[in-house]
Amino acid sequence: MMNLIRSFRVASPLTTRAVAMMLSVVALTVLRACTPVTAPPPEEGVTDVAIQNFAFVPKEVTIKVGERVRWTNLESGPARHTSTSGLPGEADGLWNSDFLSPGQSFTSEPFEEAGEFVYFCEIHRTMASMINAKVIVEP
Numbered sequence: 001m002m003n004l005i006r007s008f009r010v011a012s013p014l015t016t017r018a019v020a021m022m023l024s025v026v027a028l029t030v031l032r033a034c035t036p037v038t039a040p041p042p043e044e045g046v047t048d049v050a051i052q053n054f055a056f057v058p059k060e061v062t063i064k065v066g067e068r069v070r071w072t073n074l075e076s077g078p079a080r081h082t083s084t085s086g087l088p089g090e091a092d093g094l095w096n097s098d099f100l101s102p103g104q105s106f107t108s109e110p111f112e113e114a115g116e117f118v119y120f121c122e123i124h125r126t127m128a129s130m131i132n133a134k135v136i137v138e139p
């Protein structure tokens with residue numbers, strides 16, 4: 001009996017601490033989900049494309065040889081996206097962001113050649129707004 005009481009007394013503050021910890025984790029998660037994601041600060045030689053409402057914005061950008069493109073997932077919901085060069089089912093391997101969660105960015109390497117480069121989102125390859133986006137590189 002004495003042992004039981006003792007273990008209860010020992011367990012009780014621990015339980016309180018565990019509950020408090022769980023609550024703070026929940027609070028942090030809620031807080032994080034409610035914090036609006038923001039675009040990173042502009043960078044010279046980098047053109048920004050937002051991924052928002054299941055679309056690349058703008059869908060077409062024009063840059064110069066040697067410049068880069070940065071994609072940022074600005075969804076307010078939990079949707080992840082990718083920026084993947086090529087066409088759905090025919091990724092050409094020029095770049096691939098992997099999964100971008102809201103708030104995450106991916107910056108391409110500098111484009112070394114002039115031309116037009118299409119890309120899409122691997123996850124939403126059936127949505128018209130998420131395919132046939134374009135980077136136009138001028139000499």
Ligand SMILES: [Cu+2]
Binds near residue numbers: 082121124
């Ligand atoms: Cu997507």
